[in-house]
Amino acid sequence: MEKMVNVFLYGKKYEVPAGLTIMEAMEYAGYKLVRGVGCRNGFCGACATVYRIKGDRELKACLACSTTVEDNMYVATLPFFPLIKEGYDIEKVRPDEQIMMQLYPEIYACVGCNACTKSCSQGLSVMQYIAHAQRGEYEKCAELSFDCVMCGICSSRCPAGISHPQVAMLARRLNGKYLSPESLHLTERCKEIEDGLCTEAIEALMQKPIAELKELYNNRDIEK
Amino acid sequence: MIFTEEMLQSMKKVEAAREANITYEPARMTAEEKEALLAEYHPDYKDAGFATIKTGPNKGEKAPVELVEVLEGHSRVLDLCVDLNKIDYDVDVLVIGGGGAGSSAAIEAHEAGANVMIATKLRIGDANTMMAEGGIQAADKPNDSPAQHYIDVMGGGHYVNRPELVRKLVMDGPSAIKWLNELGVEFDKDENGTMITTHGGGTSRKRMHAAADYSGAEIMRTLRDEVLNRKIPVLDFTAAIELILDDEGKAAGAVLQNMETGEVLVARAKCVVLATGGAGRMHYQGFPTSNHHGATADGLVLGYRAGAKLLYQDTLQYHPTGVAFPQQIFGALVTEKVRSMGAKLVNSEGEVYVHPLETRDVNAAAVIRECSTRGKGVSTPTGGKAVWLDTPMIDMIHGKGTLEKRLPAMLRMYLKFGIDMRETPILIYPTLHYQNGGLEIGANGMTCVENLYVAGEAVGGIHGRNRLMGNSLLDIIVFGRHAGQQAGAKCKETTVGKLSLDHVTKYDNELKKANAESNVPSPKLFPDYTRKL
Numbered sequence: 128m129e130k131m132v133n134v135f136l137y138g139k140k141y142e143v144p145a146g147l148t149i150m151e152a153m154e155y156a157g158y159k160l161v162r163g164v165g166c167r168n169g170f171c172g173a174c175a176t177v178y179r180i181k182g183d184r185e186l187k188a189c190l191a192c193s194t195t196v197e198d199n200m201y202v203a204t205l206p207f208f209p210l211i212k213e214g215y216d217i218e219k220v221r222p223d224e225q226i227m228m229q230l231y232p233e234i235y236a237c238v239g240c241n242a243c244t245k246s247c248s249q250g251l252s253v254m255q256y257i258a259h260a261q262r263g264e265y266e267k268c269a270e271l272s273f274d275c276v277m278c279g280i281c282s283s284r285c286p287a288g289i290s291h292p293q294v295a296m297l298a299r300r301l302n303g304k305y306l307s308p309e310s311l312h313l314t315e316r317c318k319e320i321e322d323g324l325c326t327e328a329i330e331a332l333m334q335k336p337i338a339e340l341k342e343l344y345n346n347r348d349i350e351k
Numbered sequence: 352m353i354f355t356e357e358m359l360q361s362m363k364k365v366e367a368a369r370e371a372n373i374t375y376e377p378a379r380m381t382a383e384e385k386e387a388l389l390a391e392y393h394p395d396y397k398d399a400g401f402a403t404i405k406t407g408p409n410k411g412e413k414a415p416v417e418l419v420e421v422l423e424g425h426s427r428v429l430d431l432c433v434d435l436n437k438i439d440y441d442v443d444v445l446v447i448g449g450g451g452a453g454s455s456a457a458i459e460a461h462e463a464g465a466n467v468m469i470a471t472k473l474r475i476g477d478a479n480t481m482m483a484e485g486g487i488q489a490a491d492k493p494n495d496s497p498a499q500h501y502i503d504v505m506g507g508g509h510y511v512n513r514p515e516l517v518r519k520l521v522m523d524g525p526s527a528i529k530w531l532n533e534l535g536v537e538f539d540k541d542e543n544g545t546m547i548t549t550h551g552g553g554t555s556r557k558r559m560h561a562a563a564d565y566s567g568a569e570i571m572r573t574l575r576d577e578v579l580n581r582k583i584p585v586l587d588f589t590a591a592i593e594l595i596l597d598d599e600g601k602a603a604g605a606v607l608q609n610m611e612t613g614e615v616l617v618a619r620a621k622c623v624v625l626a627t628g629g630a631g632r633m634h635y636q637g638f639p640t641s642n643h644h645g646a647t648a649d650g651l652v653l654g655y656r657a658g659a660k661l662l663y664q665d666t667l668q669y670h671p672t673g674v675a676f677p678q679q680i681f682g683a684l685v686t687e688k689v690r691s692m693g694a695k696l697v698n699s700e701g702e703v704y705v706h707p708l709e710t711r712d713v714n715a716a717a718v719i720r721e722c723s724t725r726g727k728g729v730s731t732p733t734g735g736k737a738v739w740l741d742t743p744m745i746d747m748i749h750g751k752g753t754l755e756k757r758l759p760a761m762l763r764m765y766l767k768f769g770i771d772m773r774e775t776p777i778l779i780y781p782t783l784h785y786q787n788g789g790l791e792i793g794a795n796g797m798t799c800v801e802n803l804y805v806a807g808e809a810v811g812g813i814h815g816r817n818r819l820m821g822n823s824l825l826d827i828i829v830f831g832r833h834a835g836q837q838a839g840a841k842c843k844e845t846t847v848g849k850l851s852l853d854h855v856t857k858y859d860n861e862l863k864k865a866n867a868e869s870n871v872p873s874p875k876l877f878p879d880y881t882r883k884l
Contacts, residue, residue: 154880165477300535308544316491328498344506
């Protein structure tokens, strides 16, 4: 006999097999999911969920697709949270402190409660990356926030109304575009292709009969 | 301890052989050995998994049973009163699908000055692009060239790739990376700016660019941010359920349906870009999948009914390393980058039985062989078999901390279920990962239906019969941008005629004539995982 546990989906009790994820438990209970489901494997952030275990004071947060159900788990999904996303022109912004001040001034209202970090479904140091954003340290902000799936749980817990995932998104784009060093080999190759230096070799290959192509493939040298 | 006794026993053999296995370099298979292995073990060669298409442009050809079922299914618009005179959205370019290809297309069409809109079944970014972990290929290193890349792509695809599409893929590869980098995508680089690149299965040069093992996520969230910055309208939770043609047979929009309220909407467009992605949630041959919730081949159905041709619809990619255990993440992807970084595939006896960087079809077939006729698989609690991917090798080869730094998503995925892949090997089995085939396009990105463009996983022909790692992230960018540019220009010289859904009724009549009528609602839109009592 399969071991069963009781879960309370939006307060209603269902008996489901132990070992299912919260998402699978919802489907087992009969929910045909449209919202609150995306990649089903921890990358898209669509299935932000909060829960409490009966008798436990702590409110926990997770992704429903990658968290196993527990007995007496009270579950509510958070399929949408109104984050602030400011528009900007990536070609015109610069990686200085001004830009955060201008687009996301609420980050300076952080009260240091650390609720964001405690609730992060990825276990990131959210409050710390916001501190870096405040100081215009975008490289550090980008590094600490890199694994963010933008589920928005942090923002739902923030008394200052900060949209942490969007702040981090801006920092990462600034870092990727302006702060990380240029890849010269990439620039050069793009120019070679543009100047037509790679065309002849490709066109020669396209003309080759398959037997010749096979020969080339089977005997190509493979970089160690 | 969550491992079974059998697993622990086998794990001991893997541990005992680890040091020797690290230095052991297994031979690569010859072309003949590969062909024989594929013919005997690859799911594409299993006749029972396929049926014959009874009507339409590919009549008489084979396709997976589940795909034929939706191709010959019951169009959702037949039961609805769609008023084509009531236009809800009127745009230059309608992009269907909000993944990497759709977003790239939308950005480029917008850049070309078109009035563009995205309609997507889930949210923008809830897509296979988001889950691509390992990286993106492009020939931009001094020891590499587009020609070298071309040879790898053709060989990996068994030489049936469309040469003009492969040319575009490899020639536009470096500029695709540059475009992404200039949008702010954070590629792994050393302090001088040199891209940190690795091998993928079947590559002859280290040309896999990555952003840790969140490569697709980093690309996708940047593209999404850019779409939002440009204020391109995104209709989320809105599926396209049928294409609309005009009285000249040109693509002219789509019938959309709100996935939550059921409301039916008409979008008129001068050009349409289908970027609906893959088909993992069709669970061909009963395989689990690494794909997102909406991967149900919708675009293939819509395009086919409108007259577009399918190409290589009978070839799927089973990623050799899907999670076999624990059951909560059964079928999830373990990135090929794990093997790029030195982890080897090891059977229940602790033997390295294959070169870890053979192409995906070969490695998937080799896993199936170990687990079936060779009897060297480890049993899993769900009744299946699996082989080991010896992940502790990575830190032993590259130094402690490497796995955590370069494969954070993989480490986190397993840690959530109490498995530390730095310490213990992991159990894997092939998972349905990619639709190699799809709708046929020309070099201009258009199908044989005028003004109907396709980009991304819904395209067939770029990868032949087997795609190499890192060429999908590349193709969604290259062909997504291309479709957007082409549609952005074409819409300026297009006048839309009278809207029509006659092609749907006509197709339905052909089905009836062929006795292929069915009640299965089509396209599928979403899988149904609710418990059947």
